[in-house]
Amino acid sequence: MAAAALAMVSGGPFQERTDSGRRYWVKQSLDLDHSLVERCLSGDEAAWEDLIRTHTRRVYGLCYRFTGKDSESQELTQEVFLRVYRTLRTFRATEGAFTTWLARLTRNLLIDNYRRTRQERLTDSIEEQLPRIEESVSAESRPEGMVAGREASEVLQAGLQKLSPELREAVILRDLQDMEYREIAEILRIPEGTVKSRLNRGRAELARVLRRQKVLV
Amino acid sequence: MTCAELEILICDYVDGTLGPDARTTVEQHLAGCRNCAELARDAAAAVAFMERAADVEPPPELMTRLLFHAPWVNAKSAASGVKHWFRKVLHPILQPRFAMGMAMTILSFAMLARWVAPARQLRPSDLAPAQVWAGLEDRVYRGWQRTVKFYESLKVVYQIQSKLRDWQQQQEEETKPAAETQKSGRRTDTHRLPVKGTEEQKSH
Numbered sequence: 182m183a184a185a186a187l188a189m190v191s192g193g194p195f196q197e198r199t200d201s202g203r204r205y206w207v208k209q210s211l212d213l214d215h216s217l218v219e220r221c222l223s224g225d226e227a228a229w230e231d232l233i234r235t236h237t238r239r240v241y242g243l244c245y246r247f248t249g250k251d252s253e254s255q256e257l258t259q260e261v262f263l264r265v266y267r268t269l270r271t272f273r274a275t276e277g278a279f280t281t282w283l284a285r286l287t288r289n290l291l292i293d294n295y296r297r298t299r300q301e302r303l304t305d306s307i308e309e310q311l312p313r314i315e316e317s318v319s320a321e322s323r324p325e326g327m328v329a330g331r332e333a334s335e336v337l338q339a340g341l342q343k344l345s346p347e348l349r350e351a352v353i354l355r356d357l358q359d360m361e362y363r364e365i366a367e368i369l370r371i372p373e374g375t376v377k378s379r380l381n382r383g384r385a386e387l388a389r390v391l392r393r394q395k396v397l398v
Numbered sequence: 399m400t401c402a403e404l405e406i407l408i409c410d411y412v413d414g415t416l417g418p419d420a421r422t423t424v425e426q427h428l429a430g431c432r433n434c435a436e437l438a439r440d441a442a443a444a445v446a447f448m449e450r451a452a453d454v455e456p457p458p459e460l461m462t463r464l465l466f467h468a469p470w471v472n473a474k475s476a477a478s479g480v481k482h483w484f485r486k487v488l489h490p491i492l493q494p495r496f497a498m499g500m501a502m503t504i505l506s507f508a509m510l511a512r513w514v515a516p517a518r519q520l521r522p523s524d525l526a527p528a529q530v531w532a533g534l535e536d537r538v539y540r541g542w543q544r545t546v547k548f549y550e551s552l553k554v555v556y557q558i559q560s561k562l563r564d565w566q567q568q569q570e571e572e573t574k575p576a577a578e579t580q581k582s583g584r585r586t587d588t589h590r591l592p593v594k595g596t597e598e599q600k601s602h
Contacts, residue, residue: 229468230465230468233461233464233465233468234461237456237460237461237464238453238454238455238456241454241456241460242453242454242456245454246454251457255456255457255460255463258456258460258464259460259463259464259467262464262468263469266468266469267469330450330451330452331452333447333450333451333452334451334452334453334454336451337447337448337451352444352448355409356444356445356448357448362409374406377405377406377408377409377410378405378406380409380441381405381408381409381437381441383444384412384440384441384444384445385436385437385440385441385444387444387447388439388440388441388443388444388447389440391443391444391447392443396447397443397444397447
């Protein structure tokens, strides 16, 4: 069993992440972000537009993967950029990348929103839960391991909602936002070891959820 | 190596970022530990599934909303008073839903008008400047006359005008008799109709 698992891990479908290429890309985007922030602070409207165009995808992705609701994610994305506008002066380029700062701001807003809407989620009517139930039923009827693309994205979304917020945010930041462990540790303000531990548990829990839905062999 | 120590390394192992020595150590542990092997297998499976899933694309309307309702845009419009006021007034009218409704209404009325009272075909002579000007002048004159007529036939206007006339008349009466009595030394009632022979009878 352990040997079989080992074979799956070492010869599995995922590939090694190329660090040298990523490092070059990160440096380029770092310089770009810093100059953008400086232009924004000097009152350049075009720079604000560029900032929004560059980072909306990342912010919305984070919000959507965390909340699982499109309208809520759109509102939260707007709220994030409003906060960026108000608090950009507090960003220090020497203390880290802009993307890390932005992700931390988004994450804090998401956690605030999660706490605020906890009661609403508890009192969710059965009608609202019905589509999710139907979705999971239809997922069960699919052939195993055939899910990909948009369909996989939806199944993954449903699976992520079943994780606790701590595990969910670690998985989203690492596997869907492609962030470094160091950056995630900065965003969540926890040690890197804790990030890795949460990530392992999050990934394993997600795999179990997906297996129950028969989309994972 | 304990399971707790290995847990930290499993992430890097699954990501494929471990060095050769560390990788061998992890693989040796996984070969002998069922729980850790299961954890590594599940983690790898979840990562592989997430790589198959499509990226989340923000809806295009979100980008539009972010750019149009951005705080710096609002701050700028607040600074230019008249522009801001106009935008505020026109905002409900310029909503896409409302504009679409208006367009559909106009289209319906146009189709209805065409069906009920078909318009006369436009001829090239209709577009001559003199013709256009004459038509325009005629319309303006008629419109003006109609407006004046309408205004004069308003009950309120009529009442105000008659009241003003009365006041004017009253004022004239008050000033005129005073001047006349000063001249003739006696008062005359202008409201009374002159009766023939009255003055002669009194003198006799």
